[in-house]
Amino acid sequence: MKEILYDIPVNDIFDIPCECPVCAMRKKLEDDSVAFVMGPSYMEDDIRLTTDKIGFCERHMQMMYDFENRLGLALILNTHMQNIIQNIEKLQKKGRKETSGLFSKKTGSSLSDYVKKTSGSCFICDRIRDTFKRYLITTLYLYEKDMAFRKKFLSSRGFCFEHYGMLFEMAPEYLHGQVLEDFTTDLNQIFLSNFKRMQDEVSWFIDKFDYRNADAPWKTSKDALPRAMTKVNGILPSADS
Numbered sequence: 001m002k003e004i005l006y007d008i009p010v011n012d013i014f015d016i017p018c019e020c021p022v023c024a025m026r027k028k029l030e031d032d033s034v035a036f037v038m039g040p041s042y043m044e045d046d047i048r049l050t051t052d053k054i055g056f057c058e059r060h061m062q063m064m065y066d067f068e069n070r071l072g073l074a075l076i077l078n079t080h081m082q083n084i085i086q087n088i089e090k091l092q093k094k095g096r097k098e099t100s101g102l103f104s105k106k107t108g109s110s111l112s113d114y115v116k117k118t119s120g121s122c123f124i125c126d127r128i129r130d131t132f133k134r135y136l137i138t139t140l141y142l143y144e145k146d147m148a149f150r151k152k153f154l155s156s157r158g159f160c161f162e163h164y165g166m167l168f169e170m171a172p173e174y175l176h177g178q179v180l181e182d183f184t185t186d187l188n189q190i191f192l193s194n195f196k197r198m199q200d201e202v203s204w205f206i207d208k209f210d211y212r213n214a215d216a217p218w219k220t221s222k223d224a225l226p227r228a229m230t231k232v233n234g235i236l237p238s239a240d241s
Contacts, residue, residue, distance in 0.1 A: 006131070007146075010138045014152040019198065019230040021156060022163035025135045027236045029128040030063060037124065038069045042076050050123060051076055052083040057122035087114060136166060140174045143183055154186060158194030160234040198224070198231045 010025065018024045041047045056064065064073055091111040142149035159167065167187055175183050201224040207213050208221065226237040 020160035054121040060124040164191040
């Protein structure tokens with residue numbers, strides 16, 4: 001593999017019990033990027049020029065707000081909004097003149113294209129995209145080359161629905177032969193057994209609301225809902241058990 005590998009952070013994350021270590025990898029990258037954006041970097045001209053142009057997605061804007069640097073966020077929003085106003089004013093003057101696509105097929109107005117493009121762009125998503133992919137590649141590499149890591153992989157709590165699919169899809173590009181077969185078998189087993197475990201915990205959480213089970217132990221189901229949200233939707237609780 002010619003890609004940059006991240007053995008240490010990937011190993012460290014697999015050491016922490018979590019319903020999806022890949023979610024934890026992504027959350028760490030997001031937290032670090034939010035801290036970068038909301039730190040002194042928002043005063044740097046090159047960073048602000050970029051954030052003014054592309055902005056942030058809904059998820060990362062909320063994370064920036066939760067970072068509680070209100071002045072920093074206000075400064076970022078202020079110049080980003082100024083940039084939007086300038087562009088919209090120019091595009092409004094063009095009216096509803098349609099843009100042309102392949103073979104002169106009409107695709108929509110310049111204004112609507114601009115809104116769609118800017119609404120769908122995010123500085124933090126762009127910043128973490130390549131590193132996140134390399135984390136996944138590193139996971140595959142360590143499974144093949146490091147038996148100690150493979151034991152961690154096999155004893156993990158599995159993965160969320162989305163990241164299970166991502167690992168399944170990426171594996172043939174980086175693993176081959178018997179290793180690919182072993183990885184596929186292990187990944188399938190780890191995902192499904194842990195997904196079933198999680199569903200059982202949610203089921204017991206529901207059963208605990210039956211008065212007949214009022215005195216029964218919660219077992220591992222007391223915090224089943226947030227962990228099930230990780231399994232199904234990749235929503236990582238602030239304090240995963």
